[in-house]
Amino acid sequence: MNPTILIVEDEPAIQELLAVNLKHAGFLVVKAGSAEAGDSAIRAALPDLVILDWMLPGQSGVALAKKLRQDERTRELPIIMLTARVHEEDKVQGLEAGADDYVTKPFSPKELVARVRAVLRRRAPHLAGESVDIQGLVLNPGTHRVTAGGQTVELGPTEFRLLFFFMTHPERVYTRAQLLDEVWGDHVFIEERTVDVHIRRLRAALEASGHQDRVETVRGTGYRFRGH
Amino acid sequence: MNPTILIVEDEPAIQELLAVNLKHAGFLVVKAGSAEAGDSAIRAALPDLVILDWMLPGQSGVALAKKLRQDERTRELPIIMLTARVHEEDKVQGLEAGADDYVTKPFSPKELVARVRAVLRRRAPHLAGESVDIQGLVLNPGTHRVTAGGQTVELGPTEFRLLFFFMTHPERVYTRAQLLDEVWGDHVFIEERTVDVHIRRLRAALEASGHQDRVETVRGTGYRFRGH
DNA sequence: GCCGCTCGCTACGCTTTCGTCACAAGCTCT
DNA sequence: AGAGCTTGTGACGAAAGCGTAGCGAGCGGC
Numbered sequence: 001m002n003p004t005i006l007i008v009e010d011e012p013a014i015q016e017l018l019a020v021n022l023k024h025a026g027f028l029v030v031k032a033g034s035a036e037a038g039d040s041a042i043r044a045a046l047p048d049l050v051i052l053d054w055m056l057p058g059q060s061g062v063a064l065a066k067k068l069r070q071d072e073r074t075r076e077l078p079i080i081m082l083t084a085r086v087h088e089e090d091k092v093q094g095l096e097a098g099a100d101d102y103v104t105k106p107f108s109p110k111e112l113v114a115r116v117r118a119v120l121r122r123r124a125p126h127l128a129g130e131s132v133d134i135q136g137l138v139l140n141p142g143t144h145r146v147t148a149g150g151q152t153v154e155l156g157p158t159e160f161r162l163l164f165f166f167m168t169h170p171e172r173v174y175t176r177a178q179l180l181d182e183v184w185g186d187h188v189f190i191e192e193r194t195v196d197v198h199i200r201r202l203r204a205a206l207e208a209s210g211h212q213d214r215v216e217t218v219r220g221t222g223y224r225f226r227g228h
Numbered sequence: 229m230n231p232t233i234l235i236v237e238d239e240p241a242i243q244e245l246l247a248v249n250l251k252h253a254g255f256l257v258v259k260a261g262s263a264e265a266g267d268s269a270i271r272a273a274l275p276d277l278v279i280l281d282w283m284l285p286g287q288s289g290v291a292l293a294k295k296l297r298q299d300e301r302t303r304e305l306p307i308i309m310l311t312a313r314v315h316e317e318d319k320v321q322g323l324e325a326g327a328d329d330y331v332t333k334p335f336s337p338k339e340l341v342a343r344v345r346a347v348l349r350r351r352a353p354h355l356a357g358e359s360v361d362i363q364g365l366v367l368n369p370g371t372h373r374v375t376a377g378g379q380t381v382e383l384g385p386t387e388f389r390l391l392f393f394f395m396t397h398p399e400r401v402y403t404r405a406q407l408l409d410e411v412w413g414d415h416v417f418i419e420e421r422t423v424d425v426h427i428r429r430l431r432a433a434l435e436a437s438g439h440q441d442r443v444e445t446v447r448g449t450g451y452r453f454r455g456h
Numbered sequence: 457g458c459c460g461c462t463c464g465c466t467a468c469g470c471t472t473t474c475g476t477c478a479c480a481a482g483c484t485c486t
Numbered sequence: 487a488g489a490g491c492t493t494g495t496g497a498c499g500a501a502a503g504c505g506t507a508g509c510g511a512g513c514g515g516c
Contacts, residue, residue, distance in 0.1 A: 111272040118271075118301055144401040144446050156503055157448035193463090194505055200465065219462070219513075384492055421474090422494055428475065447473070447502070462513080471504080482493075 008038035021109035035059035054083035069098035148209035170227030236266035249337035263287035282311035297326035376437035398455030
């Protein structure tokens with residue numbers, strides 16, 4: 001549920017500075033030391049935002065940004081460019097390459113965290129802790145509250161995370177294994193049928209609030225959340 | 229807890245005059261010499277109020293004000309415009325740009341401080357040292373006292389700071405780690421479970437004053453203060 | 457129409473998490 | 487220096503939430 005941020009930066013000191021501050025701000029951090037490593041990391045596990053250094057050994061940050069903008073899967077991936085240069089032409093070039101924001105070194109950690117939040121708020125509101133509203137069913141990650149028509153919906157922690165995932169990924173079928181990965185976290189050993197039980201509990205809570213048939217069963221595959 | 233004020237002013241003499249008087253009035257002061265520097269300073273550490281000069285080298289104060297009003301993060305940030313001009317059209321333009329108040333040079337320091345307090349009182353009451361009232365539970369930052377229906381609520385210093393934080397950030401869930409950061413201060417090494425104990429003490433004090441269930445437990449995450 | 461597979465549902469035991477208490481150390485004020 | 491209050495911490499019992507097994511029903515294929 002916490003946003004994952006990929007840092008692509010070759011200088012260990014700056015990489016660490018960024019990582020410490022972002023972690024402290026509640027983000028999950030993945031690091032890469034080159035554009036190529038960053039590219040791999042993105043393919044391995046799609047992050048929610050990328051902080052990309054301008055100058056990198058080998059392939060440059062701008063080149064990677066352009067590449068990411070061409071691939072359909074990463075077209076929407078928010079990018080913040082990091083650079084030591086202060087020339088105006090670079091800024092233009094960076095934004096043309098598809099960067100969402102632009103930070104010049106030296107920067108204050110607070111400023112960077114603020115910019116990360118701002119970009120996430122613009123590009124992926126729910127990751128910035130803003131509430132998700134699907135047809136009167138409102139889930140607020142900040143307050144951990146779910147309401148249906150003003151009425152509070154009572155949910156356990158697992159049901160809350162399950163609903164959060166569904167509401168941020170509606171209209172798409174997920175297998176039990178996928179849901180276990182996404183909602184329970186990777187590398188857990190839990191029976192797949194356990195998902196059924198939590199689906200049942202979630203359905204019961206939603207129906208008690210007047211939301212029938214929001215979670216659909218796709219026989220032989222898994223479940224899907226109705227977004228409309 | 230003391231409000232932070234950002235001064236964006238290019239003339240050192242006026243900048244200093246403002247800073248001295250505001251500090252004397254108990255405010256924390258941050259200075260910037262241009263609109264661009266001011267913009268960075270705002271992103272680096274969101275101040276509680278901005279004093280913005282009309283005429284600035286480079287980007288003007290009005291332009292910055294408009295920009296601040298467009299960003300969601302700074303939309304609510306109180307702004308006081310400062311100008312040497314006395315033309316009525318400027319005032320209109322300034323207020324249209326989103327300024328909360330308008331002070332013309334030359335000004336008396338006392339007047340400026342008074343206006344700062346007035347704007348804070350209107351936009352963020354608790355920062356002006358005014359009491360926060362949530363459903364009959366009244367907390368006064370100035371006198372450090374809490375009352376419920378006229379009756380004084382007895383609290384230790386830590387419980388007071390905890391309640392203050394909760395009342396100024398109601399309806400939002402905070403983890404124990406976040407509460408330690410916000411209430412105890414950064415970089416302290418204290419067991420997370422200690423938060424539980426202070427929550428318990430706070431609850432006991434509130435319940436003795438007739439406020440049941442104000443602090444809610446969010447299992448697996450942390451605590452939340454009910455604001456309604 | 458029968459058989460097998462898949463899913464819904466209930467009940468139960470266990471793990472995790474939380475609330476509470478008691479105590480000792482620290483701080484402040486006199 | 488001493489008294490009194492405040493605070494941090496460990497321990498323990500309670501409760502909530504969770505995972506799993508088992509059974510029955512429904513759907514689909516042959």
